[in-house]
Amino acid sequence: MEDKKVILSVKDLVVKFRLRGKILTAIREASLDLYEGESLAIVGESGSGKSVFTKTFMGLLDANGWVDSGSIMFEGQDLAKFKSEKDWLKIRGKNIAMVFQDPMTSLNPLKTIGKQVQEAVELHQGLRKQEAKEAVIEILKDVGISESERRYKQYPYEFSGGMRQRVVIAIAIACKPKILICDEPTTALDVTIQAQILNLLKRLKDKYNLTTIYITHDLGVVANVADRIAVMYAGDIIEIGTCEEVFYNPQHRYTWALLSSLPQLGIKGKPLHSIKGTPPNLFYDIKGDAFAPRNPKALKIDFIKKPPYFSVSPTHKAKTWLLDPRAPKAEPPESIAALRKQWRMIKND
Amino acid sequence: MLRYSLKRLAQSMVTLFIIITVVFLLLRLMPEEGYFGQAYEKLDEAQREAILTSMGLRDPIHIQLLKFYKSILSGDLGTSMIYRPKVPIAEILRAKIPYSLYFGLTAVLISLVAGVSLGIIMAKSKSKIWDKLGTGYIVFINAVPAAVYYLFIQLYVTDILKLPILFKPDNPSSWILPAISMSLGGTASYAMWMRRYMVDELNKDYVRLAKAKGLKSKAIMVRHVFRNAFVPMAQYLPSTLLYTISGSIYIESLYSIPGMGGLLVDVIQRQDNTVVQALVLIYSSIGIIGLFLGDILMALFDPRINLQKKGGAR
Amino acid sequence: MGNKKINQLADGITEELTEELFEFAEFDEEEAQRAGYSNYSYWRSTWQVFIQNRVALFCLILVSLLVVFTIIQPYLPNQKLPTKIYIDEKTNMQLRNHPPDSEFWFGTNSIGQDLWSRIWSGTRTSLFIGLVVAIWEAVAGIAIGSLWGYVRVLDRPITEIYNVLDNIPVTIVLILMTYILRPSLSTIIMAMCITGWLGMARFVRNLIVIIRDREYNLASRCLGTPTRRIITRNLLPYLVSVIMLRMALAIPAAIGYEVFLTYIGLGLPVSIPSLGNLINEGRALMMVPSLRYQLIFPAVVLSVITISFYVMGNAFADAADPRNHV
């Protein structure tokens, strides 16, 4: 892992929004290194800022949002410093492409899907007319749309949700990007289709040698596709590690809670775990660990000071005071304890 | 497309039929003096009854209706009673429709171009100076009585620009102000709706996707947003011709334009029932045709409609 | 309360993190909730958003003052009667076209009536018309719209009725009704009411159709909640913003129509002051600089009312839209 090349490096990113005269901090000093060719999943509740976080890589923040501080280094340029549309046009599509959550609304309902893919082809592959059309049909085949020549002329409403998502993916692929961000790509789809789409994405990733970021709140998806997992809460990445590390040896109380609420991990006869309270209102200043108010076993310091990263392994780190040597030993809930046991067994093998 | 059009057409015909019936029945409630004209005061009760009977107005209502349908189908709108006694209404209208149509269409065209442009500019500069100026204009048009600013334009702008006060068919310079005045209201509403739809569209996911694939914002505006925002406008486009009615009533009266708007006021003030009836029918029919065309136009723009949209409330 | 103590502690600490801090804190469930949405109330939030819009707030105050003033104006001291004709002491004739001064604040009209009191009396009449029509529009529009949208059996018949009424231009319906019923206050109100509910009903219906099948309504229905209750509790609050907007706009629209009807001779009789009548009388004087005040005063009052309602209606619609709440 260590020898992998960092393709995108985010450092202490702060993103703010102005909303009805108030200022809201959506991303609070989040940092992340993305390695070339890897597949990273960002997990978190709705409103934790995972979408906003990735949107900053493409300059797609809404007009009332801005990068307040921090840096996003990509190929020697600091994307955080980009201001004009001209700058961003060098990045969007060409280098970083995105697949959005809801395929039902991501496509322009009044244009044939062929035309919509073709726009990307013409823009990024420099092809024209017939050539472009052929390329589009190729790509459509590639994303698993049969009879693509006929489909080329059809409108989005003639497609099912899964097929539309394939089109959206086709558009992203047509850009020939280096990084592909998938923003909850399967949330809006049926479970059976979810798997198809994930497989498709995996296949495409290998075929085109893409670096992919998955944004999801669904840990099931994560387990399927991700090499690494970043857990996001209240605008910060509170734990990051390889898939196994985060799943079997979670460190942050929030990660514990998140995993405990997975039905797969539920223990027979016991009610499913749910996290009490609601995520913090980002209009307010958050002091200390953002999760503290919802944490029944919070430490006093959690209310006072934001924890730094504590490394668990070279690839695994978490922002929690529990990893501070002075902290009392906290017993994880049963389900997590069971996971750790499994983890130890894997490690020992 | 054809099937949809035919279905809509059939629907429109049914609506038209109902409207004709309703209007006809309503107009039976009109003041009866309206059937006599000047003679009214000279006639006694019995004579009046005799005339009403001879006009078929004392027949049972369903007989009257049948007769009425018959004459409508044969294109006969009846004859005027007071406004121009004994003159067929169709003949009166024939001279007037071209003017109304010309000014109505010109006004719609001007307001379409001006309103849509203004709406786009406003949407693009949301919450900035253009947006505020545009909003100011929209509010002004809606707040100040048209009767006042139309007259103001007529009296002062003609003075400043040295344009004639009255409309003269052979003097094109006298066509400018009425057409522009008539388009002011439409411009405001087009601008308002265009802005609204543009802003709506700009917030949609497909715009984000278009951005994400690296399309320039100008290209997004032209290729995606404008077209999509225009679709809901297209539906109402033909019927907006009708919204020039009240405008045309003022404008035609002020500038001496011999159109239908002025006629309507005239026949109402003179209580010429048959002409009122004919005009109401014509305006209603234009309304229905407008909505029908609007739906067809929208179906042309929006591929979804053929399949998904069922008739019913618009 | 546990947190309070900790906060005090926190003030004292620097980089030194004492062992003491690494103890478990007490868990406060309420605090956990508050972190998310602090004592949220829909109406308070609506109000707060609304008053943040300075212009709208100004308009609200202005309209409130205006409404209150039009109501109490006749009872204020030194007010003149709107229909009384004032006589010039010197000539013993009517005080015609007397320019505004300390006695007649807005001057007098062509027969020596006090324009100030006429304008307020006219505003009363016009606001009354507007209000009745707006209330009717809300009541009838919501009632019909709700039934239309929610009760599937009624969809078809109401749609047909709507199509018929909507296909005749409003202007024509208004003209026709006032024509048939002969001009009077009640006629004008009635004519406007006949078409007034259409837009609102359609709006309500469409929104209801969109949201009636949302999960929470399905849930309600499964729990056996009566239709009426589902409409009033689950659906209507969602519609409040739209309803307020349309009501706010109905008032200036009604006044506008009144002016229009007056213009074509189907308005109120000239002996009843209304904004339509006053403006129509004033219009003839547009070219007479010294008498133009007779047009300007009523036109300004009318514009202020209309603009205020427009701005307020839009601002309130924004404010009441739950999507705009934080």
Add this chain to the structure above:
Amino acid sequence: MKRVLALALALIMVLAGCAGGSQKTEETSGELEQEYRTLYSGEVTTLNYLKTATTNEFALAANFVDTLIDYDKYGVIQPCLATEWNVSDDGLVWTLKLREGVKWVTHEGQEYAEVVAQDFVDAMMYILDSKNESSTANIVYSVIKNAEKFYNQEITDFTQVGVKALDKYTLEYTLEKPTPYFLSMLNYVCFFPVNGQFLNEMGERFGTDNTSLLYNGAYILETFEPQTRRILVANESYWDKENIHIKKISQTYNKEATTLAPELLLRGEIDYADISSSLIDEWMKDPVKKDMIRPNRTGFYSYFYAFNFDPKFSEEYEPDNWRIAVNNLNFRKSMFHALDRKAAMLTAEPYDPEKRISNTITPKNFVDLDGTDYTQLGSLAKFANTDSFDPKLALEYKGKALEELQGKAKFPIKVLMPYNTSVVDWANRVQVVEQQMENLLGTDYIDIIIEPKPPTGFLAEVRRAGNYAFLECNWGPDYADPETYTDPFYPGGTYNWPELAEGYKEANGKNKYTNMVDAAKAEVIDIANRYTLFAEAEAFFIDQAFVIPYAVGGGGYSASRLNPFESQYSPFGVSAERYKGQKIMEKPMNSEEFTAELQKWEKERAEALKAAK
């Protein structure tokens, strides 16, 4: 977007460009000699002069079709289509000799036929056919022998009706009874000629537009676009074309004429504008504008406030109580003297209210007896020369009325005073009258209730239905005789039913006033006696306060490039509507010129009248 904007701008520029260009050509070609341009707001409904009784409509016809006789600018009868006439000794048979060689022409000026005696017979046949619904038939059958019977289809043989073409150029009218003023009636639309053949050809279409009409008068209606414009051009084949100075008259329709006409006149786009009462002050203050306006001459419509003796209004206004009050002379007199007519007139005539106020029902200058105005005859003179408004007398009579009505009537008496909402002046006036009379007489005495009524069928619903207590009414003359002003009050009239007034019944069962009028009507030989009798009847009528005389019509101010003293003068008939003989002046006449001209005219008229005797 910029492109769209630019396009729009360009479009406007182009429009403005061709506007500027064409305007120049307009100016150069706009130098037509003697063109008279006006704005009008009341469109005619028909050009069929045999049917209409509306001034608005026969004003046009008056310029298209000549009458048997005409009036000159002093009101002296002149030959027109008839060159000479005589009446039989019993005053029943009038024989007229027609001018030869007068042509009917079409709207294109092409000759159609000659005007002959039969044309007058054909016209009468049309009017007396009740199917044609002529509004003037009643005027014909009030004089012509057997006309009424024919109209009512009691006889079907038209030859029995008193109108005959003796030969091509000789026309004979036989009257029901001697009618001294018959000649003056020949100036009215019901005695116009029509070409029978053309009338038959046109059928129902006759007079619906300019093509369905024949012309023998001074002008031809070249263009007729209702609600747009009308263009009258001089008739090239007119028999008296030397006297046609205005060659072209263009009238443009505009609903807002009252508002726009003054402005258009100032910009030189039209030649005539009424200056409404609201504008007068402003124009009088401005020296330039002041020089452009002059008073209008007053007309012969008589306005009066009528007491209703047959109240049929709803119970809430207490008709029975009103009946008791109105039958009390002192009550009527208190009202009679309490009405400040000048205050009321200010609503219509703010600048010179006195000029229109009339103290008699028959206006001044209507007819005269050897130079003495009718209103100065006998007892009428007293009323004609005093203002009825007298607060002292009013209160005096109020006292008497209170005394007499004590216990009989309920005070305050409710006085229902309706008005037509479409007449702005009137709406203002009722408010003035209500306040003024209530202030003077006290609200414990009368309670005037003003009631707005829609214009639709106003007269039918209010006046004719007796649905009022106290109402402003008017009446216009039909012919040159004081009798015409007694019509509304004669039994059968639909004004205020004075024949129902209590305490005036005479031996023959008729009311005293009716008997007085009958006596006057019977006198057809001695005009002096006839006039005096009518004057006495009118004096009695006013003295007993059956009505309150109020005003004459016309008046107001206008800016006009026509000289009103050049126009033909006649209180009745159509002559006054003719443009014949008038010239367009360099600039509008001002008030000083008007006064001077008026004085000059009055002097000349007196001489002319004397010479004509």
